[in-house]
Structures are given as structure tokens and as C-alpha cells.
Amino acid sequence: MGHALHKDVRERLLAETLQYVVERVPFYRGLVPSRVEGADLALTDFPLIDQKIVAQNLREFLVLDEFPDYVLTSGGTTSGGGSISFRSHQEYEAVHYCYTGHASGETPDSTKLEGFAVDIFLNANGQYWRKPAGWPHISIALEQTTHAEVIKLLIQDGLTIRERLIPALHVQGQHGAMRALTGYYVSRGFFPRDFGLRSLLLYGGHVTQVWLDRFREIWGPTATTVYGLSEFSPGNAFQCSHCNCYHFWTCWPEFLALNSDRAVVEGDARLILTSLLPFSTLQHRIRYATGDIVHLAGHCSAAGQLGFRFRGRVLSSAIAPGADDEVILSEIDLLEVAEDFSDIVRQTHAAEVNLWSDTSVPRPPFQMGYPRISLAPPIDQRNREVVVVLETTFDPSEATARATVLSERFLTNLHDRYPDLSRKLVDCGMNLKIKLNPSGGSDLRIKATA
Ligand SMILES: [Zn+2]
DSSP, X not given: OOTTSOHHHHHHHHHHHHHHHHHHOTTTTTTSOOOOTTOOOOGGGSOOBOHHHHHHTGGGGBOOSSOOOEEEEOSOBSSSOOOEEEEOHHHHHHHHHHHHSOOTTOOOOTTSOOOEEEEEEOOSSOOOOOOOTTOSEEEEEOOSHHHHHHHHHHHHHOEEETTEEEOEEEEEEEHHHHHHHHHHHHHTTOOGGGGOOOEEEEESSOOOHHHHHHHHHHHSSOOEEEEOOGGGOSOOEEEOTTTSSEEESSEEEEEEOSSSSOBOSSEEEEEEEEEXXXXXXXXXXXXXXXXXXXXXXXXXXXXXXXXXXXXXXGGGEEEOOTTXXXXXXXXXXXXXXXXXXXXXXXXXXXXXXXXXXXXXXXXXXXXXXXXXXEEEOOSSSSOOEEEEEXXXXXXXXXXXXXXXXXXXXXXXHHHHHOTTHHHHHHHTTOEEEEEEEETTOSOOOOBTTO
8 A cells, every 4th residue: 555655756746845835835935945946945944833833823824726625623632622624625536546546436347346345433523535436435424323233234244236245345444433333243242253354444543452452353354553643634654564564655754853853763753744745735734743752663665664653642751851762651551551450431432422322232341432541741850750640430539448459550560561661760760650530530632533
């Protein structure tokens, strides 16, 4: 997927984009001096920008030669205002062409179809284009139990097209919706693994190992995952079959040190993204600091670029001070551990509410929502405390013995999973504090899609 976009092609698109924005995008007009003819602009000619700058100057980033088709909000968190993205239909068609080699309107021959894909989602960030007409891919919003039953029928029985039975072979879905659907199917005794699915693709939030294992057990295939930011769509990073890490194809990534704006090629790094023509036409952002940290996992020969993995948000990562550009602990590390604790509160996903509107449906033997936890990094050089907040299903101020057991078990599991953590905390002069809050007692930002 995406390998059609050779490095040379992407470099040309980047050069065209930079030239275009200094000519057309109000925010960049006059900001960056035009180079003499023949010399390309460089990314480093542009300032770093962030969500706040874009939100405060929304209209200055827009170039409307055509009417916008979609409006998306981000970063998709359930609290706090996000930024707005305007998208056009043509942008999505350009992305579709990049990944499939098919222009919109070119439909694969249905007499030769091996199978089709089912796409399961909720419009958590706004409505957007999903596929060209006739493409062998059916999108279903998980708004009612009837939708879950239709998806089950498609997986069990396929579709008969011109008297030829076409099986469902691929499932893709928003991570949060898929966890609720998985719970629903288990409670109904339906196991999609019995029907020969070939692939499972998940997007919208970090998928923990507990859930990767559970998805494989219940659906069959090992899931591949997508990393992306709704505010930068269409610009998702796909998991690579060669290096198993992630690469962007339809936007341009840069990786900068955690404590400076120096470009880095290894370790943990801040992720900076730049829009590329023609995947972005209405709203261009150059050197946009995503607020996310990734771990760089070396150069991938198949992709011709660095591979990376999501490491966490800057705001909720304990970062080693000084030159050691390393995340000591992030909320991703905590999530992996939190999955094992049933007395940590789970955020109830909208899909779960929809599927259990009929309260007679039994519940599965596992929790489906996203654990409600947070990490606050040290405030300054003097206060080096990393505060981990866990929301509990009980009142920790009343059940104090139970609270102590939970805190201790959580710390034990955390250190078991990350044996270097103690040493790293000591080296950085940091100490870890576990704080328990009753359900709803914390100001948490959880992705609506997660
Ligand atoms: Zn790769």
C-alpha cells in the first residue's frame, strides 16, 4: 500500500506544495521570502506552527477555489475544544488513487471479485467521504443493534452479486466501535473467526496488546493498525508489512528532538507534519507540531523512509531532561498495564451505549471501554514528580485498604512490564506518584474514536 508514492514523487509534491502556499495561502504570503527562480523552498524556511496558531487564524490557512465538502473537528477528544478541518471530495479521491491506483468511478470488475470489505465506524469527528460508488467495501455506522446484526450476516453469508456469492474477507473499523462490537458478538455467541476473514484493520487510538490478542482470538486475523490525527486527515500512517512500523504517504513527516528543534533519526521524537498537494487542497499546514511523540525504529528499505511507532502525547509524557531525548513514561505505557485492572473505570464508548440500549443483552466477560487514566509530567526542575491518576470504580477515600492494594499492584505490574523504569526515574531525579480518583473525578481527554 502506498508504495506507488516513491520518495522522488513525494519530494516533488513537497516542493510544489511549498511554492503553492507562499503564493496562495494568506498565512504564508509574505511570511516566507520567495526564493530566486529555480531554487526550491526548503521546509526549514517555514516556522513551526501548532493547533493554537491554526485555530486562531483559521481563515488565514484556507484557500477556497471550490466549495468545501466536509468539516471535521479534532483532536477528537471528548472534552476541550478541537480545531476545525475543511476537506474536499477531491482530496479523498486523490488519497484513494494513491493507495489503490484506481480513479474514482473506476470500479473493479464484479465478476472477478474475490471478496469485499466491511467498514465499521461512528461519525465521532464529523461526516466524511468513505469510498467511491461501486467500490467493494460497505460502510456501516454502529448506531443500532440492527447494524451489528447486519454486519454479522455479511460476515456469515457474504453477498450474492449477479448470482455469484462474494464473501466478506476484510474488516476495518474504528477501534472504539470495534471493541464494543467484539463484546456484543461474544455476548451473543458469534465468533467472526469461523468465517475465514483475511484481514482486520483498526484505526482511531492506540490498540493495547490485550486487545490485539482479543481481536485475533475473536476475529481470526492479526490486526494491523493505522496511526493518524483526525485534524490532519487525510494523512494517516499505515503499518508497514516489511518493518511492522508506520509510514506516512499522503503528508510529509519530520522528526524533531524532544527538547530542541533539531532533526533526529533515532530515539523518541516530536512528530511534525506538512500537508501535500493534491491530498490537501483547501487547508494547508506546513510544519504542524502535532503534539505527539513517536519512537523512531530505523530506516525501512521497502518504504524508503524512517519507520516509527506512536509513543504518546507531549502533554502526558515524562521526558528525560537535557540531551537524552527519551520518554521515560507515557500514557501508552500506562494503558498497557491498566487493561489488567477491572477496578479502573472505563470510558463508555458511544457504540457500547448503542448496542446495549436493550438492557436484556448480556455483557461480555471483559470491559470494552478505554481505561480512564492520565499522566502529568513533572511541573519544573524542582518538583520532579510524575503523577499517574487512575479513576476507580469505588470511592478510594472510603475503601482505603482496597485503594492501597490497587496502587501497589499497579506499580508492581508497571515495573514488571518496564524493568528499566526504576533506574530511568532515578537517573532523571523523578519519582512516581499514583493518585486514585473516584469515577468522573478527573479532567481527562480521551479520543472520541478510541
Ligand atoms: Zn516499513
